[in-house]
Amino acid sequence: MANSPTGDSVTDRLVRVLETFTPTRTAQTTAEIGRRAGLPSSSAHRIVAELVAAGLLERGEDGRVRIGMRLWELATRSSPALRLRQLALPFMERVQQRVREHTQLAILEQDEALFLERLSGTASGANVTRVAGRLPLHASSSGLLLLAFAPRELQERVLTGPLVALTAETITDPRMLRRKLDEVRTLGHAVAPGSMEAVSTGVAVPLRDETGAVVAALSVVLPREAPTEPALLELYRAAHDIERALSGARRL
Amino acid sequence: MANSPTGDSVTDRLVRVLETFTPTRTAQTTAEIGRRAGLPSSSAHRIVAELVAAGLLERGEDGRVRIGMRLWELATRSSPALRLRQLALPFMERVQQRVREHTQLAILEQDEALFLERLSGTASGANVTRVAGRLPLHASSSGLLLLAFAPRELQERVLTGPLVALTAETITDPRMLRRKLDEVRTLGHAVAPGSMEAVSTGVAVPLRDETGAVVAALSVVLPREAPTEPALLELYRAAHDIERALSGARRL
Numbered sequence: 001m002a003n004s005p006t007g008d009s010v011t012d013r014l015v016r017v018l019e020t021f022t023p024t025r026t027a028q029t030t031a032e033i034g035r036r037a038g039l040p041s042s043s044a045h046r047i048v049a050e051l052v053a054a055g056l057l058e059r060g061e062d063g064r065v066r067i068g069m070r071l072w073e074l075a076t077r078s079s080p081a082l083r084l085r086q087l088a089l090p091f092m093e094r095v096q097q098r099v100r101e102h103t104q105l106a107i108l109e110q111d112e113a114l115f116l117e118r119l120s121g122t123a124s125g126a127n128v129t130r131v132a133g134r135l136p137l138h139a140s141s142s143g144l145l146l147l148a149f150a151p152r153e154l155q156e157r158v159l160t161g162p163l164v165a166l167t168a169e170t171i172t173d174p175r176m177l178r179r180k181l182d183e184v185r186t187l188g189h190a191v192a193p194g195s196m197e198a199v200s201t202g203v204a205v206p207l208r209d210e211t212g213a214v215v216a217a218l219s220v221v222l223p224r225e226a227p228t229e230p231a232l233l234e235l236y237r238a239a240h241d242i243e244r245a246l247s248g249a250r251r252l
Numbered sequence: 253m254a255n256s257p258t259g260d261s262v263t264d265r266l267v268r269v270l271e272t273f274t275p276t277r278t279a280q281t282t283a284e285i286g287r288r289a290g291l292p293s294s295s296a297h298r299i300v301a302e303l304v305a306a307g308l309l310e311r312g313e314d315g316r317v318r319i320g321m322r323l324w325e326l327a328t329r330s331s332p333a334l335r336l337r338q339l340a341l342p343f344m345e346r347v348q349q350r351v352r353e354h355t356q357l358a359i360l361e362q363d364e365a366l367f368l369e370r371l372s373g374t375a376s377g378a379n380v381t382r383v384a385g386r387l388p389l390h391a392s393s394s395g396l397l398l399l400a401f402a403p404r405e406l407q408e409r410v411l412t413g414p415l416v417a418l419t420a421e422t423i424t425d426p427r428m429l430r431r432k433l434d435e436v437r438t439l440g441h442a443v444a445p446g447s448m449e450a451v452s453t454g455v456a457v458p459l460r461d462e463t464g465a466v467v468a469a470l471s472v473v474l475p476r477e478a479p480t481e482p483a484l485l486e487l488y489r490a491a492h493d494i495e496r497a498l499s500g501a502r503r504l
Binding site: 009011014015021025027050051066076078079097132133 | 267275278302308327332335343359362
């Protein structure tokens with residue numbers, strides 16, 4: 001495929017254009033997109049025009065460009081992970097109704113926990129999670145759960161990499177993190193008091209496929225001093241029902 | 253940008269590759285993708301490899317290719333419409349808990365109703381709607397609602413286009429559809445008994461922005477003979493609360 005003088009492929013440049021959009025920057029002029037993507041003005045105009053023609057971007061009445069619904073539609077309707085999300089949703093709703101705190105579904109994605117869904121009700125507490133947002137594996141309960149059951153080489157990569165402190169209680173010592181992962185495997189679930197936010201405790205249980213492999217983490221965010229057992233019971237019940245529904249549906 | 257001998261842009265070819273994935277075809281070989289996208293084998297291999305490198309596609313252990321989570325993440329985290337969905341979700345949960353039937357959020361997108369969300373609980377009835385799925389404007393309650401408040405030229409385009417019957421009760425006569433749209437505007441909401449499925453009645457209310465423009469339809473799918481008033485009351489209450497939350501958040 002045609003490469004630019006700097007050797008990046010057209011696909012790279014398209015992705016760079018899309019990546020200039022963020023949760024807090026949802027509308028931009030083509031000039032801004034070009035500058036942020038590091039593209040010459042003529043390339044930026046051509047790529048944006050083509051993406052608008054294809055519906056992946058949309059141009060508003062104000063002339064600014066936004067992410068097009070076609071992109072979301074293409075991604076959502078064909079993704080195996082998002083079919084898991086759809087299947088899990090009714091059972092997540094049940095957890096949310098009974099526990100009345102943020103209820104979340106996350107998968108392992110490029111060494112981070114990627115959140116596929118978050119249900120919050122109208123009266124849940126603090127929570128930094130965002131749908132389609134990511135959290136580091138060593139800090140969130142979902143991340144610790146996914147990391148504990150991840151392939152050994154991924155665990156070693158995280159254990160030997162930088163462990164950023166998000167609060168005073170985030171585990172940043174590799175030996176302590178190793179012990180925490182052992183604890184998660186022994187308990188079968190993760191409890192993370194104060195490691196993401198001082199005021200909250202995250203609890204996460206695994207979702208397994210038919211082979212027993214962990215494919216996702218189901219979690220709730222509780223007020224710091226709340227008992228964890230009632231939430232864990234609801235999470236395990238939901239995980240059981242989701243796994244049964246999964247084995248009825250086609251393989252992920 | 254480099255065009256192929258047939259004159260389509262690289263962006264077109266990328267989109268054609270992505271569009272070979274469907275809700276029922278989530279994993280394909282590169283050869284299958286090339287054939288379905290109408291691309292020469294060498295182009296298909298190059299484009300797929302670049303999309304895999306960028307994370308927009310993923311290659312599984314079976315060698316087959318799937319839609320990558322990166323695509324969904326890019327689309328979801330930056331889309332104004334999906335921020336509306338996130339804001340509406342807690343209030344949709346409340347409707348679902350009280351009415352205990354499928355609760356849906358749809359927007360107008362390229363002359364169809366595009367469903368941003370569907371909450372179903374664990375005991376809801378029949379429903380053909382899918383998240384990121386589309387329904388024709390003249391047949392679903394959400395579609396009728398969105399069409400009734402759409403720009404005049406879109407209404408005329410639908411009224412003069414083919415009106416496909418999904419059931420014996422779908423309105424396919426343009427004059428009857430015109431009357432139905434009048435009725436929706438007079439009532440302020442749409443009731444569509446049997447027009448999508450003989451066993452169900454859809455009811456939809458508008459979500460309006462601060463200027464009063466209708467930006468989305470909030471709907472439930474009831475068993476055919478159920479009374480509509482309790483569901484409509486909950487829908488209007490939710491719409492009111494979502495609109496208040498919207499005016500508090502930044503403008504869509």
